[in-house]
Amino acid sequence: MRRTNLTLAPAAGAVLLALAAPASAATISDHASSAAALRDIKAAIAVITGAEDAAASGPASYRLAAQSAINALVGEHSRQFVASVPNPGDAGGAIGQVNHLLDRRANPPFVPVLHGVLVNVLAAVGHLQDARKARGLTAFEVASSRALEDLDVAQGRASEYDVLGGMAGAIANTGLGVPAGAAILNGCAAPARTGYGMSHGWLAWRAVTLSDATIPDAGAAFIRKDGNMVVFYTAAAPMVRHLCDTHAAAIRPTVTRAKPKPARLIEVAAQAAATKALYTAAQAKQGKAVYSADCASCHGGNLQGVAAPAIAGKDFLATAKKDGWTVGVIRTIVTQNMPFNNPASLKPAQYAEVIAYLLASNCYPAGKTAFPEHAPTDFATMKIVTPAHPAGTPNMFGVCAVK
Amino acid sequence: MLKTTRSMRWSRTALAGGIAATALAFGLAGSAQAGTTANAVTPGMKDFTNTQGDHANWILPAKNYNNDRYVSLTSISPANVSKLKPVWTFKISDNGPIEAAPLIWHGIAYITSAHDHVYAIDVKTGKLKWQFSDNPHVISFAANRGVALVDGNVYVATLDGRLIALNAETGKKVFDKLAVKDPTNSFYTMAPLPWRNPSTGKTELLLGVSDGDWGGIGNIAAYDPKTGKELWQWNTVPGPGKPANKTWSGDSWKRGGAAVWTQMAIDPKTGILYANAGNPQPDFNGPVRKGKNLYSDSLLALNISGAKPKLVWYHQFIAHDTHDWDPVMPPVLFDGKVNGKTMPLVADGDKAGNFWLLNSKTGALVNHLVISMQYHQNTEPTLKGNVACPNTNGGVEFNGGTYDPQTNMIYLPSSNECGFWRATKNVVYIGGQFYLGGAFPKFVGPNTGQLNAIDVGDGVFAWREPEKLPMAGGALSTASGLVFTGMENGDFAAFDANSGKELWKYQTGSPIIAPPVAFTEGSTEYVAVASGPAGNQQLPNMPKTNAGTELTMFAVSK
Numbered sequence: 014m015r016r017t018n019l020t021l022a023p024a025a026g027a028v029l030l031a032l033a034a035p036a037s038a039a040t041i042s043d044h045a046s047s048a049a050a051l052r053d054i055k056a057a058i059a060v061i062t063g064a065e066d067a068a069a070s071g072p073a074s075y076r077l078a079a080q081s082a083i084n085a086l087v088g089e090h091s092r093q094f095v096a097s098v099p100n101p102g103d104a105g106g107a108i109g110q111v112n113h114l115l116d117r118r119a120n121p122p123f124v125p126v127l128h129g130v131l132v133n134v135l136a137a138v139g140h141l142q143d144a145r146k147a148r149g150l151t152a153f154e155v156a157s158s159r160a161l162e163d164l165d166v167a168q169g170r171a172s173e174y175d176v177l178g179g180m181a182g183a184i185a186n187t188g189l190g191v192p193a194g195a196a197i198l199n200g201c202a203a204p205a206r207t208g209y210g211m212s213h214g215w216l217a218w219r220a221v222t223l224s225d226a227t228i229p230d231a232g233a234a235f236i237r238k239d240g241n242m243v244v245f246y247t248a249a250a251p252m253v254r255h256l257c258d259t260h261a262a263a264i265r266p267t268v269t270r271a272k273p274k275p276a277r278l279i280e281v282a283a284q285a286a287a288t289k290a291l292y293t294a295a296q297a298k299q300g301k302a303v304y305s306a307d308c309a310s311c312h313g314g315n316l317q318g319v320a321a322p323a324i325a326g327k328d329f330l331a332t333a334k335k336d337g338w339t340v341g342v343i344r345t346i347v348t349q350n351m352p353f354n355n356p357a358s359l360k361p362a363q364y365a366e367v368i369a370y371l372l373a374s375n376c377y378p379a380g381k382t383a384f385p386e387h388a389p390t391d392f393a394t395m396k397i398v399t400p401a402h403p404a405g406t407p408n409m410f411g412v413c414a415v416k
Numbered sequence: 417m418l419k420t421t422r423s424m425r426w427s428r429t430a431l432a433g434g435i436a437a438t439a440l441a442f443g444l445a446g447s448a449q450a451g452t453t454a455n456a457v458t459p460g461m462k463d464f465t466n467t468q469g470d471h472a473n474w475i476l477p478a479k480n481y482n483n484d485r486y487v488s489l490t491s492i493s494p495a496n497v498s499k500l501k502p503v504w505t506f507k508i509s510d511n512g513p514i515e516a517a518p519l520i521w522h523g524i525a526y527i528t529s530a531h532d533h534v535y536a537i538d539v540k541t542g543k544l545k546w547q548f549s550d551n552p553h554v555i556s557f558a559a560n561r562g563v564a565l566v567d568g569n570v571y572v573a574t575l576d577g578r579l580i581a582l583n584a585e586t587g588k589k590v591f592d593k594l595a596v597k598d599p600t601n602s603f604y605t606m607a608p609l610p611w612r613n614p615s616t617g618k619t620e621l622l623l624g625v626s627d628g629d630w631g632g633i634g635n636i637a638a639y640d641p642k643t644g645k646e647l648w649q650w651n652t653v654p655g656p657g658k659p660a661n662k663t664w665s666g667d668s669w670k671r672g673g674a675a676v677w678t679q680m681a682i683d684p685k686t687g688i689l690y691a692n693a694g695n696p697q698p699d700f701n702g703p704v705r706k707g708k709n710l711y712s713d714s715l716l717a718l719n720i721s722g723a724k725p726k727l728v729w730y731h732q733f734i735a736h737d738t739h740d741w742d743p744v745m746p747p748v749l750f751d752g753k754v755n756g757k758t759m760p761l762v763a764d765g766d767k768a769g770n771f772w773l774l775n776s777k778t779g780a781l782v783n784h785l786v787i788s789m790q791y792h793q794n795t796e797p798t799l800k801g802n803v804a805c806p807n808t809n810g811g812v813e814f815n816g817g818t819y820d821p822q823t824n825m826i827y828l829p830s831s832n833e834c835g836f837w838r839a840t841k842n843v844v845y846i847g848g849q850f851y852l853g854g855a856f857p858k859f860v861g862p863n864t865g866q867l868n869a870i871d872v873g874d875g876v877f878a879w880r881e882p883e884k885l886p887m888a889g890g891a892l893s894t895a896s897g898l899v900f901t902g903m904e905n906g907d908f909a910a911f912d913a914n915s916g917k918e919l920w921k922y923q924t925g926s927p928i929i930a931p932p933v934a935f936t937e938g939s940t941e942y943v944a945v946a947s948g949p950a951g952n953q954q955l956p957n958m959p960k961t962n963a964g965t966e967l968t969m970f971a972v973s974k
Contacts, residue, residue: 065841150799151703154841310960311557311951320513320530320951322554332553336600336847349840349855354809354954356855357838 043114047123047189050110051180053102054134054168057082058390060101061141061157061164066387075153079144082160086138093138107134107167111180114189121214123187130180133167136160170394186249190216201257204244210253217253220244288400290380291340292369297379297415300370303363307352316374317410321353325374326411333397341392344368361386376403376413457584458521458565461612461619465684471936474520477562477607478816478931481682482749485818486893487934491941492972493896497910497920500943501973504542508535508965510549513951515814516562516607517890517933518944518967526565526584527946527967528607530558532574535967536587539937539944542969546587552576555603555848556630557952561679561814562607564621567641573604573623579644593644595623595637600847601630610641611682614721620647622720624676628694629740631851634675636691636718636725650718650725652676652693652711660710668705671845673697674712678814679746681762683776687721688728690749690762690776695742698843700797701853708735713742715764715772717779729779733766738796739837740808740856741768745816745828749776752872753824754783761872763819763826765812768793769805771828771870783875787812787868789832797837797854807835807857809953815890815931817868818899823913825878826870827899831886834860863955867891867901869916879916888953890931892943900943902928904953906962908945908970922970925963929953943970 064078080098087093088106105113111131115124140160147153169179184190188211191197196208200217204210207225210218219233226243233245304312311321316329323329332338348364350356359367365384373379377400405413459475467473467480471489478485492500508514512530518537519526524545525537532552536545552574564571569590570582577596582589596602608621620638628634634652639645652674654660661669674693681690696705696712710732717728734741745765752761754773762776769788774781791805810833817828835857843853865887869878889902897913908928909921926947934943948965950958 150841158842310949310954318531318554318558319511319949320558320954322556322558328553332848336849338846338848342846342849346849350850350852353856353952355858355956358858 043189044192046105046110046113047180047184049103049105050107050114050130051168051184053085053088053105053107053110054130054164054180056101057085057107057137057141058161058164058168060085061144061161062390065154065157072147072150072153075150075157076145076147079141079147079153079157083138083141083145086134086141093142107180108138121188123183123189123214126178126183126187127180129178130167130183133163133179137163137167165390165393171391182248186216186247188214188216190219190247200253204239204242207242212253213256215249215253215256216247217250218244218246288377288398288402289395290378290382292365292372292377292379292384293381294373294379296366296369296383297373298370299363300366300368300373301415303359303367304370307359308367311353315410316371316412323410324371326407328410330375330397330399330411334399338397339393340395340397341388343371343397344388344392347371370415373404373415374412376400376405376407376411378402378404456568458568458570460567461610464566464610464612472520473522474518474933474935475565476609477517477519477679478746478748479933481611481684482819483679483681483746483816484748484750484821485816485891485931486820486895488895489934489936489941490894490896491936492894492898492934492943494898494912494919496972497898499972500910500920500922500970502922503942503969503971505969506535506537506542506544506967508946508948508967509533509547511965512558512949513929513953514946514948514965515559515930515951516946517931518946519563519565520933520935521565521584523937525944525967525969526563526570528560528563528572529965530560530948530951532560532572532580534563534570534572534582534587536570536584537967539935539942539969548572548580548582548587548589550574550580552578555601556850559605559951560607561605564608564610564641566610566619569641571608571610571621571641573606573608575603575605577603577625579604579608579621579623579639581641581644591644595639595644595646596625596627597649598627598632601632601851602627605677606679608639609680609682611684611720613638614687615723622680622689624678624680624691626675626677628673628675628677628697628742629699629850629852630848631671631697631845632675633670633672634693636676636680636689638720648724652716654710663708663710665704665706668709671697671851672705672709672712673699673851674709674714677742678744678816681747681749682720683749687719688776689716689718689720689725690747691716691718692743692745692747692764694744695737695740697851698853699740699851700738700837700839700855701843702736702738702796704843704853706736708732709737713737713766715743715747715762715774715779717776731772731774731779731781733764733770733772734768737768739768739793739804739835741766741806741811743767743772743812744814745812746814748816748819748826750819750821752819752821754872755874763817765816765828765830767806767808767811767813769811769830769832771812771826771830771868773872773875783872785870785875785877787828787830787870789834791834797839799839799841801836801838803834803836803860804857805834806831807833807859809833809888810835810863810886813886813888813929813953815888815929818891818893819872820893820899820913822895822897823869823878823893824872825913826868826872827891827893827901827911827913828868828870829865829887829889829891829901830868831863831865831888833863833886836860859956863957865904867899867911867916869899869913878914881911881916881918885955885958886953889928889945892932892934894934900932900934900945902930902932902945902947904928904950904955904958906947908932908947908968922968924966924968926966927953927958927962940971944968945970 084100085102088109144156169181200210200212204220316325510529696709743766773783924947927950
C-alpha cells in the first residue's frame with residue numbers, strides 16, 4: 014500500500030480559496046484510487062453473494078469466501094490479509110485506497126463521504142471475520158448478510174435518478190469522478206465545450222459530444238442536450254449552482270454570468286427520467302405464455318386476482334409503493350414462493366420471462382437487456398414504481414396489454 | 417305478519433315430521449322466539465339463544481354457537497334423498513374460491529363471495545334482492561367465510577382489515593371502519609361472531625385476525641356493532657413478562673404468528689369462547705424461533721363474559737410447528753358419551769392430519785386419532801428440502817365437520833396430501849408479503865381424501881369412505897340420518913350416517929370447498945351449497961376450468 018503524503022492536493026486546497034474560480038480535478042491518483050476502492054468493494058460483494066448462492070457445498074467453501082472478501086477489503090499490507098486465499102481485489106484493498114485518499118491536510122467535499130465508506134468497510138470486515146469462523150450455515154448467512162448490508166452502504170446505491178452516498182456517490186458527485194488529463198471547466202457556468210464542470214470540489218456536470226454520449230448514464234441526475242453536446246448534470250449540480258450564486262454575489266457582485274442557453278428537454282432526458290428498462294419485449298411475450306399456464310388460474314386472466322392478489326395495475330402499484338417493494342422483493346417472492354402449490358418449479362429462464370411479463374403489464378418499458386436469471390444486487394434497492402411514462406396505454410385497472 | 421305465518425307453518429312441519437321429544441320442545445320454543453322478532457329484517461340477540469330449534473333460519477356460520485352443523489330436520493331422508501334436485505342456481509358474479517355457507521333469515525339467504533361481495537337472495541326464487549360489491553385490496557388470497565346478521569345489519573369483515581356494517585334491508589353501508597392494527601399484513605377472513613356479554617348486557621362482534629404467514633401476531637378482538645369501535649383485544653402471542661413469552665427465543669415472538677383464522681365456538685352458559693390459534697412464524701424456519709412457541713397451534717378457552725378475556729386453559733396440539741400444520745377446523749362443542757359416560761367435550765382437527773377430542777371444561781386430552789396420512793412429521797424443512805405429509809392443504813381443513821347427537825358420531829372430511837418442503841437461508845420481513853422462511857410445499861404423490869365417521873363412544877372410526885380427491889367441504893348432519901358434504905370434483909353428496917353408503921350426488925360443475933346448510937321455508941326442507949374455483953385447494957390434477965361460482969338450492973322434487 015502506498016502511504017504517500019505528497020498528494021495533499023493543492024488543487025483541492027485551492028478550491029476552498031478560489032471560491033468562484035474553476036476548480037481543478039483531484040489528482041490522477043485520486044481518481045484511480047477511488048475507482049480501485051469501488052472495484053474492491055464490488056469484488057467483496059461478489060464473492061459473498063457467490064458463496065451464498067452456492068452455500069450448499071459446505072462450510073469450507075463459504076469460510077474461504079469470507080476470507081477472500083476480507084482480502085479484497087483490507088489489502089495485502091493488513092494483518093487480516095491471508096495470502097493463501099485468493100484476493101479478488103487489488104494489492105491496496107478498499108481500506109488502503111480510502112486511507113490514501115483521506116491521507117491529506119486538505120478537506121475536499123469527498124472526505125466526509127469517505128469516512129463513512131471507511132467505517133462501513135471496517136464494520137463489514139468485522140462481520141466477515143464472524144462469517145469466517147461460522148460454525149454453521151445459518152451463522153454464516155447472518156454474519157455475511159450483515160457484512161453485505163454494510164458494503165452496500167460503502168458502495169453507495171444507484172437509483173433510477175441518482176447515485177446516493179458511498180464510494181459510487183463520491184465518484185459521481187465530486188472531483189474523484191474526473192479522470193486524469195480531462196478538461197476541467199467552470200462548474201458555475203454553463204458548459205461551453207466538452208469537459209468536466211467543477212466548483213468547490215464538486216462535480217456539477219459533464220459535457221460530451223452527442224456521438225460520445227451513452228444513455229442511460231449511471232450517476233447522471235438529469236440530462237440535457239445543448240447544441241452538439243449532451244450534458245449530464247450530477248445530483249450535486251443544484252447545490253453547486255447555489256454555492257456559485259451565493260459566493261458570486263458576496264465576492265463579485267458585478268459579474269454577470271453568461272446566461273445558460275435555454276436548454277431544450279429532449280428525448281434522452283425523458284428517457285433518463287423514465288423507469289429503467291429491465292427486460293426485453295421477447296421475454297415478456299414468452300412470459301405471457303408461462304403466466305397463462307402456471308399463474309392465471311389464481312391471479313386471473315386480467316392479473317386482478319381470482320384467489321390470489323392483483324399483481325399488476327393500480328391496486329398492485331399502490332400497495333408496492335406503500336410497502337416499499339423492490340424489484341428484488343418481487344423476484345424473490347416469484348422465484349421462491351410461486352407457483353403457490355408448486356414453488357420453485359419453473360426454469361430460471363421461465364421465471365425471468367414471467368417477471369418480464371409482470372413488468373410489461375405494469376407498463377414498464379422493454380429494452381435491449383434481458384431480465385436476468387440471477388439477480389444483480391441493485392434489484393434490492395430498485396423500488397417498484399408507477400412508471401412516469403407508461404410504455405403502453407393502461408386499461409381501467411392500470412394494466413398494459415402485452416402482445 | 418307474513419313472516420310470522422311462515423314460522424308458524426314450519427313448526428307444523430316439525431310436528432308432522434315426528435321429531436324426537438327434545439327436538440320438538442326446541443321447535444316450539446323456536447317458533448315462540450321467531451314470533452318475537454318475526455318482522456325484524458335480521459335476528460335480534462334473543463334469536464341466538466335457540467338456534468338449534470329454529471328450523472326456518474340459519475343464523476350462525478355452523479348453525480349453532482357450538483359449531484355442530486346439525487339440524488333436527490327429517491323431511492329429506494335416506495328414503496327420498498335420491499329425489500333431491502336443484503330448485504335454482506344463483507350465479508355469483510364475483511368469481512373466486514367460495515368458502516362460506518349462506519346465513520338464512522326469513523326467506524333471505526345472505527352469502528359472501530371470495531372478494532367480500534355480499535349477496536342477499538330470495539330463497540324461494542333465487543332472485544337477487546341486493547348486492548354489495550366491495551373489492552378490497554387483497555393482501556394474500558381471497559377468502560371470506562361468512563357474515564354476521566344481527567340488529568338490522570349485515571356485518572362483513574374484509575380482506576383489507578375493515579369491519580363493514582350494511583343495512584340488511586337495502587345493502588347500503590351503515591359504517592365502514594378499519595379494524596386491524598396493521599393493515600400491511602393483517603386482514604379478516606372469518607365471519608364476525610355476535611354474542612351478548614352478560615356483564616354489560618350488550619352485543620359484541622368477535623373477530624379473529626388473519627395475519628399468520630405474513631408477519632403479524634394473532635389476536636381476537638371484540639367490536640361494538642353500533643359503531644365498529646374496538647372493545648378489547650387479546651393477543652395469542654403474549655408480550656414480555658408473560659410466561660408464554662418465554663417459549664419464544666429472542667425477539668421472535670414479535671412476528672410469531674398464531675393468527676386466529678377459523679370460526680370460533682361459544683358456550684353461552686359459561687361465557688367461554690373456544691378459539692384456535694394458528695401456526696407460528698416464520699412458518700418453515702424453526703431455528704429462528706426456538707421453543708414451544710405458545711399459543712401457536714393451540715385451542716384456547718377464554719372466558720369472555722367479563723370486561724376483558726381471561727385464559728381458562730390452552731391445549732397446544734403441535735409444539736414448535738415447522739410445517740404450517742395449524743388447527744383450522746371450527747371447534748365443535750358438545751356433551752357426548754365416552755365409554756358410556758356423558759362428558760363435556762370439544763372436538764378439533766389440524767392440518768397435520770390429527771383429530772383431537774378434549775374435555776371442554778379442562779382442556780385435558782380425551783382422544784386422538786390420526787385421520788390423514790402422516791409421514792416424517794418430526795423432520796424440520798431443510799435448505800435442500802424434504803418430504804413430509806400432509807402438506808399445508810392437507811389433514812383437516814377450514815370447514816371441519818359435524819356432530820350428530822343421535823349417532824354420537826363426528827363426521828369429518830380429511831385429506832391425504834404430501835409435500836416437499838424447503839426452508840430458505842434468510843428470513844426477512846417484508847410488509848405485505850409472506851413471512852415463511854421457506855416456500856409452501858410442492859405436491860408429492862397422489863392427493864386423495866376421505867369422509868370419516870368417528871364414534872365418540874369408543875374413540876375409533878365407525879366407517880371411512882375414501883374419495884379420489886382431497887375433501888375440504890365441511891359436513892352437515894340431519895336428524896334423518898343423512899350426512900351431506902361437497903367434493904373437490906364438484907359433486908355434492910349425501911351419505912348414510914350409519915353405514916357411510918353414498919345415497920345421492922349432484923355434479924355442480926365447480927369444486928366445493930364450502931359447507932352446506934339446511935333449513936325450512938314454508939313446508940319445504942332445503943339444502944344449499946356454494947361451489948366455485950378451488951383457490952388454495954387447487955391441485956395439479958384438477959381441471960383448470962370450471963362452471964364458475966354458484967350457490968345451488970336443493971329440495972326434494974314432488
